[in-house]
Amino acid sequence: MAATDSIILRGVKVHNLKGIDLDVPLNKLIVVTGVSGSGKSSLAFDTLYAEGQRRYIESLSSYARQFLERMDKPDADTIEGIPPAIAIQQKGAAKNPRSTVATVTEIFDFLRVLFARIGTVHCLQCGQPVLRDTIDGMIADLSKEPQGTRALVTFAWPRERNLASLKKDGFTRAVAAGAIVDLDAAVKRTGPLDILVDRITLGVDERDRLADSLEMGLKRGDGRVLVRTVHGPDEGGREFPFSEKLECKTCRVAADDPYPNLFSFNSPHGACPECHGFGDLAVVDEDKVVPDTSKSLEQGAVEPWTKPLSKGMQKELLAEARRRRIPTNVPFRDLRKEHQRFVFEGGDGYYGVKGFFDWLQSKKYKVQVRVLLSRYRKYVACPACAKTRLNARALSVRIKGLNIGEVVRMTVREASEFFDRLRLEPFERQVADKLVQEVRGRLKFLLEVGLDYIALDRMTFTLSGGEAQRINLAAALSASLVGTLFVLDEPSIGLHPRDNHRLVQILESLRDIGNTVVVVEHDSDIVRAAEYVIDMGPRAGEAGGEVVFSGPWPNFLRSKDSLTAQYVRGEKEIALPAARRSSKSYLEIRDAHKHNLKHIDVRIPLGIFTCVTGVSGSGKSTLLHDVLYQGFEGVADNGFGEIRGRDKVHKVIMVDQSPLSASPRSIPATYTKAMDGIRDLFSQTREAKLMGFRPGYFSFNTAGGRCEDCKGAGVQVVEMQFLSDVSLVCDACKGKRFKKDILEVRWNGRNIDEILGLSVTEACLFFAGRSEITKKLYPLVEVGLGYLKLGQPTTTLSGGELQRIKLAYHLVHEKWKRTLYLFDEPTIGLHPNDVAVLLRSFQKLVNEGHTVVVIEHNLDVVKSADHVIDLGPEGGEAGGRVVAQGTPERVAQSRVSITARYLKESLGRANGGQKAAQREKKTGLRGRAASRPSE
Template sequence: MTDSYVRVRGAREHNLRGIDVDIPRDALVAFTGVSGSGKSSLAFGTLYAEAQRRYFESVAPYARRLIHQVGAPKVEEISGLPPAVALEQRRSAPTSRSSVGTVTTLSNTLRMLFSRAGDYPAGSTGRLDSDAFSPNTAAGACPECHGLGTVHRVTEDSLVPDASRSIRDGAVAAWPGAWQGKNLRDILATLGHDIDRPWRDLPPADREWILFTDEQPVVTVHPVREAGRIQRPYKGQYMSARRYVLHTFADSKSETLRKRVRQYMTAEPCPVCGGRRLRPEALAVTFEGRDIATLAGLPLATLAELLRPTAARPGDAPAPALARDLVARIEVLTELGLGYLSMDRPAPTLSAGELQRLRLATQLRSGLFGVVYVLDEPSAGLHPADTEALLTVLGRLKEAGNTLFVVEHDMDVVRHADWIVDIGPRAGEHGGRVLHSGPVAALADAEHSATRRFLFAAAPPPARTPRTPTGTLALHGVTLHNLRDLDAAFPLGVFTAVTGVSGSGKSTLVTRVLAEAVQDHLGTTDPRPDADDTTTTEDQDTGPAPRARLTAATGLETVDRLVRVDQKPIGRTPRSNLATYTGLFDAVRKVFAATDEARARGYTAGRFSFNVAAGRCETCQGEGFTAVELLFLPGTYAPCADCHGARYNPETLQITYRGRTVADVLGLTVDDAAGFLADVPAAARSLRTLKDVGLGYLRLGQPATELSGGEAQRIKLAAELQRARRGHTLYLLDEPTTGLHPADTEVLLRQLHGLVDAGNTVVVVEHDMGVVAGADHVIDLGPGGGAEGGRIVAAGTPAEVAAAPGSRTSPYLTRARSRAYPERS
């Protein structure tokens, strides 16, 4: 390396416009710009991708195909680029058996501590290997529950909630209509059971056989006339209710169906291991008088205190050496505000920000130097108090001789950078240019930068009077996770922000307890408009998540509807896109079907769906691309050789509307489509709301897999806004500004305040103090995380919470209120 800069020439990844930029090494460099401007395309899609490509050139071809590769970037030249490590935002962990201990590898060290230095019971013949202390291995897993800690049981009470009903009236509630359907009663009648007697009056042997038999007889039901029509004949294998429930829970890929059968199961602690997941011989080994499951269940900060006396002992014996390593690594996690987590906390229950900080702490202890760390919004999900700790850790990584490239929207983090690369000026095809690359202070001279006005101090905002609530929704005696007998009041008809440090209980209170209370009142099962039929981050192996306990809930009668808007993907395949999710593609297909040529050919709206065989390209099955398998190299994708990415067959593409094919329309941006489809009311309404939430740069057919979490959340909000509003709706949003530039946050907040002005209630879990300062009401939880949180420290207007003693939020809220923050209108 001839100098101290990474030099990029001719970068054209995604929307980058052949940019040239020089970036210093051994520095903290912030990449900024509005959402969709191209900053991630530069940091991850170009710099990290090129570093990875160079590394893989030294790896054997056979090994390369076993490792995920991001592909070679579109760039002419990059010089001075060191090896790189990427820490990206991920919404979930790979499996439900993954935990804080496995993500950080702390569990490996703890198992070694018990294996080498644990106190074994009298009569033990030898020391156990470290694998014997892992519930994820055959050597350590409890033989009864297979390392899950719970056993699932199906009982008569769970299967037959109302024993006064007969089988004909649906006494056996575990059978959904889609399974054996209305034939069930005839099947049991054919087998000789009385289907008209109340369930409780049936002989015990019959009830036992119907619910629990493992027999699977083949039954033939002949056609019978009923209600003036003849049933179709049925011939199939009978399956008992318990067998069906357990089989569906274990094997079904449909999360909807799994949720349906969960209500007919009970999850109980394993009677052998007591929920501790390990074999008895492993649980018999102790350290400081406690077994490994007990230590793994302690908050990390508490565990470190327990190990400190052992770590302080001199010498290189196994116990002090391993304890010192554990304490040192836990201290880094505590610095990052994660001391409230326990080692056995399932990774799927963690937020993306928590997961990224766990990986960041692991890197800090790795001892690497001379590398580039590329981080995707490390401040995501962090309270300002936790962000200060994050900056300390980033500083230590830099002092160790590393370079940090940080894609960031938090202006407090950006102010601490040594260098800033600002991309813009806008998103999509209107972005992709370097507006500034240099010291942070020099950004003040970048005329077209959207970041500039948020980075530097502004005049205090004008005084604002909070809205007057129209009522109160109150929860009493809430107990769940770290919430203990909590009373919480949410004013109705206003904008409420729920704040607190990471792990204080904000999401538990709002997205779990409040949401469950309202949906129970409304009689709904899943109020999210984006609920899909795929697996979620919920621990699939341990059954239903625990529900909150509360003594009372008042004020629910004024809420007519519940809407939750989160950052989960709107789809997991390229077939899902902005147009299909919002429903505007239905209007587009109808327009094409109504053309004279389409009517003459007999084409219906279905013809213009790329998911229907009649209209799609059969070579790529409507995907627009085909997989290319390479020998000894990872597979890749290429545009379909027949349709060239259009997704449709030639006959369908012969139909045009105002000179464009349906593929052409899917290629339009929202901004362009708004003009092209202005005379199509159903499409125009959707496009208008998408523009209102700042997504005018997205293409209608942009695959869901290419959308960020912030973009997905705004698409969901747009889909909700385009619906006819009726009654009083409660909107719940969990950190809606995550992934948003402050300019995009302004756009989002205008829409949310508009919902409140229309007579609805909005409750957001939020760390952005600018958003909190503009709220009508604030609920601050804490004072700390985990066991130290779960209490309401302060509640009231932003001014009242800013003045509250004992609140870790108040000093940051005070500072935010002295600056400009987004207006409501």
């Protein structure tokens, strides 16, 4: 391959990469695959993306660089031919509450300009359209009068202004009290003064003369002109008030021309004055202020006033209550409504609970006050803007009867249909056609990545990692960048199998316009779409970091060494369970109606393995997280009728996609609490006792035994101003994190630094006989993480590793019987081989008497479940119903379930594979098809 056609990597040693050499072709769709922890992310993100982004940033001016995040230089001998890079990762979106789907995709920016250009302003008082009159429109209105009608064209003139300029310009007559008089005579009269521009006979005089007279009237009348018609000497006439300004014809109230900033909730011009553009208001949550209504006022029913610093408020409350004869020794719930209102709202000089919180609001510059406020507040939709975030002026502008708030409240599909139906007038087409096309294009990309159910005003921090990644992918497509390296991290996350082909089309479109697309992926549909495959391995951690295969797709299929290729060819397959469990005990959710759930009743069998499936947006996360988990924990009390069978479950544990910690000081040994036992062991050695070293001395997070030069980090960061910061190994401890005398303390021949350098599997062998340590580490081995180093920062772990380390933690620390475990897409980042390990952990939990419920699209997991609950049939408002439920085989027979067709195919492959394996076992043929009988 020519050097100009590829990115040349030589001697890459990032994380666990073993000095690999690789040529990555440009302008291709490339899939990087391999078992979890094999080095895929190290290659794709920490090498390709990091170097592409770093070089691009360093090519900018020093002024521009100070505003951009600086990337570390990858550890490699040579990297050549790399283009500017963009990463689209599975990390959750920004936590900024002002960031929405519409703003991230720039749809909102185009909508703001669109409404400013062709939106119709409506009167804030009467709601009627406020239109500007044109000369052609004025003439058209006047032409409806009978031919020969006499008309007077006039404009209003304030009496306080001098008439001299009018006389100079040739105006000699005025209309006062309905009569035409000389200007000098008009001054002596009272009442409004209208200057006569011309006397016209409609339908007889030339059109140009009427147009000229109207233009003159508008010019001298400050944009307004009045035309009076006279039908005859004894007949009355009509008045036609015209204005080239925006002005309500009914209320005579003027309006301003709309402009883009008027529609921005981030600008004071457009933001709602009540909620300041957030859409929600923070109010005192009365249920949190009085959490236990069985308590009386004397017993401290008002919870914030039971704190030591608020005893004065409690005394004042009791004094006021006694003065007003409000009982202080009866339960709060038994007080009369007006007495309860008085406690909260006060009156007659008493501030009440709300007055107290208003006073705290003025002190919110103090951290402790902000913490206190957050503890007793909740957010409600702003009544002023109805959660649209915009002020009344912005919402008074409409296109086809809808304001911008109503448009962004639509789902992607609804908005797409609205703009497809939108027909512009010829003038509107000239000024807005390109804007409409841009909006349609961006909505089309969102539809293609399977986000038709997402509302445009949805805040980005409420999106799942997969949804946020696909929105960023759609935004990248809309930008039409070329000559760029796009690095994507499992874009199929959260996608139902039926949507994978559309994702492939998007990736191919990105490549076809002149980009290089590198995708870290395990989904077989995405892997099959690759032109070039890089398979990392052969195993994970220190046993990985090598390129097992790199080359075109046809060659990959023939690879004998690649574990991934064996799964793709069907030689390896996750086997079906020997039998499906059943249950006679259930947890029942009644009348679930949160978000898009359609008042459904769901029975979750206990003591078995259940999988919740359905297309994206069908209501899976809402059912499990927002209803079942939050309802069981008492966090949410709405969105469902009741949850029956709570007494059958001792504890509910939610294992979601959130990161463990943002700190590089978090390591597997500390997260699993195994480090506690290790520190105790070292503190009990003879050397430690002689030196007075307590357990805390063997922690790099606290002062005492850690190296104080690097504060236990092992490296020192040198700021290089506008270049990337440089991390240098600490000179004092040589990267070992601890002081020299701490490192001299040994247990069984190893010091604390050497212990942290062990893998989990090695540590289990080294600490054999020390159950207080091994029982916390062994679950990591069970979930396939035995290769991790005890001291490896959790920030370097992949998504799949993070999910499994959480599972291991719960296996160690949760000893409740009859626990309900809830998992949200636990196979993220997992190779099929890792999925098999994860399934064994699930089956172990169930065998111990627990219940496992997972949200999953991975068909290997679905086919392995005892029970399946399929939601749908579609996403958004077209979802939220139970489409099918039962064993995987039963669900696969459903005619209305979208999941059924794909599940049926997966079950068929698994059954075929098992039968083939049985034949091989009988005939002794393995790894090849059975030969034909000899002739």
